[in-house]
Amino acid sequence: MRLLAGTDKGLIIYQWDGHTWSVQAIHFLGMPIGAVYSDPITGHCWVAINHKHWGAKLHRSSDGGRHWDEVAAPVFPPHEGQTVKSIWTIRTGPGNRMYLGVEPAALFVSEDQGQSFRLLPALSGHASRDKWMGGGKGSKDPFLHTILIDPDNTAHLTVGISCAGVFQSWDEGETWQPTNHGLVANYLPNPRADVGHDPHVLRISCQNPSVIWQQNHCGIFRSFDKGLTWIDVTDSNKNAVYGFAMVIDESDDQRAWVVPAQSDFLRIPHHNALTVYTTTNGGKDWHPLTSGLPQLDSFDLVLRDAMDKQGPHLVFGTNNGNLYHSVDEGNHWQTVTQNLSTIRVVSLQA
Amino acid sequence: MITVEFTSVLKNFFPTLRTEYLEAGDLQSLVEAMDRKYPGFSNYITEDTGNLREHVHIYIGDIPIRRGSDLREKLAPSDKVFIFQAISGG
Numbered sequence: 494m495r496l497l498a499g500t501d502k503g504l505i506i507y508q509w510d511g512h513t514w515s516v517q518a519i520h521f522l523g524m525p526i527g528a529v530y531s532d533p534i535t536g537h538c539w540v541a542i543n544h545k546h547w548g549a550k551l552h553r554s555s556d557g558g559r560h561w562d563e564v565a566a567p568v569f570p571p572h573e574g575q576t577v578k579s580i581w582t583i584r585t586g587p588g589n590r591m592y593l594g595v596e597p598a599a600l601f602v603s604e605d606q607g608q609s610f611r612l613l614p615a616l617s618g619h620a621s622r623d624k625w626m627g628g629g630k631g632s633k634d635p636f637l638h639t640i641l642i643d644p645d646n647t648a649h650l651t652v653g654i655s656c657a658g659v660f661q662s663w664d665e666g667e668t669w670q671p672t673n674h675g676l677v678a679n680y681l682p683n684p685r686a687d688v689g690h691d692p693h694v695l696r697i698s699c700q701n702p703s704v705i706w707q708q709n710h711c712g713i714f715r716s717f718d719k720g721l722t723w724i725d726v727t728d729s730n731k732n733a734v735y736g737f738a739m740v741i742d743e744s745d746d747q748r749a750w751v752v753p754a755q756s757d758f759l760r761i762p763h764h765n766a767l768t769v770y771t772t773t774n775g776g777k778d779w780h781p782l783t784s785g786l787p788q789l790d791s792f793d794l795v796l797r798d799a800m801d802k803q804g805p806h807l808v809f810g811t812n813n814g815n816l817y818h819s820v821d822e823g824n825h826w827q828t829v830t831q832n833l834s835t836i837r838v839v840s841l842q843a
Numbered sequence: 844m845i846t847v848e849f850t851s852v853l854k855n856f857f858p859t860l861r862t863e864y865l866e867a868g869d870l871q872s873l874v875e876a877m878d879r880k881y882p883g884f885s886n887y888i889t890e891d892t893g894n895l896r897e898h899v900h901i902y903i904g905d906i907p908i909r910r911g912s913d914l915r916e917k918l919a920p921s922d923k924v925f926i927f928q929a930i931s932g933g
Contacts, residue, residue, distance in 0.1 A: 545898055546852075546928040547856070547887040550856075563883065575891060575892075576890035
């Protein structure tokens with residue numbers, strides 16, 4: 494098994510020998526990795542680099558990450574008057590379709606496996622756009638960070654935009670509507686507004702694609718109808734509330750793992766104790782998992798794509814460059830390294 | 844011929860990059876000429892709008908080009924152009 498860690502200073506590839514991790518390769522040394530994605534159909538591996546000076550760039554490997562070629566990154570049409578500042582997420586669909594979510598919030602599609610891209614303008618030009626917000630730490634604009642493709646109907650797309658909410662299309666991205674019913678944005682004058690929500694990350698169940706989980710700015714939500722409506726499953730003990738990262742079980746849509754922070758203001762673990770919370774009953778109860786994790790003086794925050802799961806293996810990386818691995822679904826953790834830069838993405842590959 | 848020099852940082856992305864001597868009437872046509880020699884170069888220098896990237900600097904001789912320029916600045920054959928990344932001062 495391999496582990497790809499996308500950091501602010503490069504892509505580090507680790508190899509697992511059954512007992513320990515060793516660094517297999519380092520690519521893009523010194524460069525800020527924005528997204529990492531392995532296409533399960535073509536086997537291509539994609540990396541986005543969000544250069545501060547030179548703009549967002551896209552790279553592809555066809556040999557498992559040994560060699561990389563830069564391909565043309567998407568650009569806004571000139572009349573849009575916008576520039577792609579960063580690429581947040583990459584997903585591929587059936588056929589040759591490939592989607593990129595970017596900042597400022599927009600969705601680009603490629604129909605030739607990434608050789609060229611076109612903007613899907615109905616989303617970025619949505620009638621609600623003037624109600625979208627951005628401007629958080631590290632971001633000046635709203636941005637599109639999650640893309641879900643419905644395995645039952647690949648024309649059905651679901652995206653997460655911070656801060657706007659969940660939007661869905663049933664015609665391959667040509668038209669869109671917000672689907673945020675049930676979410677609560679307690680920072681808005683109207684917390685149940687149609688748009689203005691902050692869905693930090695969305696995860697769709699492989700076993701039951703009708704179920705979508707959401708780690709939101711204001712709690713944890715779950716949908717049973719493919720993201721049309723949302724039910725609040727936030728931890729009643731108020732431990733698992735605010736956070737970014739979330740993974741769900743591949744074969745049980747009741748199980749999820751999150752790494753919450755104390756608050757949106759502090760963005761550190763509760764009482765400086767780094768803790769994973771898990772549920773086995775669809776969010777009715779949340780339980781702490783702490784064995785092997787620092788329970789004193791931790792200031793770690795786990796970013797939205799910095800957690801992954803494959804079978805019993807769970808891994809997450811933090812904004813302080815700490816990387817942790819569990820072989821038993823989070824019951825015990827081992828430190829892989831404490832010496833990386835900010836970890837933005839981790840990806841486990843069998 | 845206009846002399847075009849670069850920060851060595853750009854060699855990370857264009858390993859064969861070297862000082863170039865080009866003919867161009869303005870900065871935009873110079874960047875386009877560079878893009879023909881080094882495909883993809885213009886996307887490193889300009890935003891999607893075609894304007895100079897916010898954190899890229901271009902000097903013509905000792906004169907800095909303003910941030911966000913549309914690169915219509917005229918060039919003379921004896922000009923020396925230098926392209927480099929903005930230094931944050933930290």
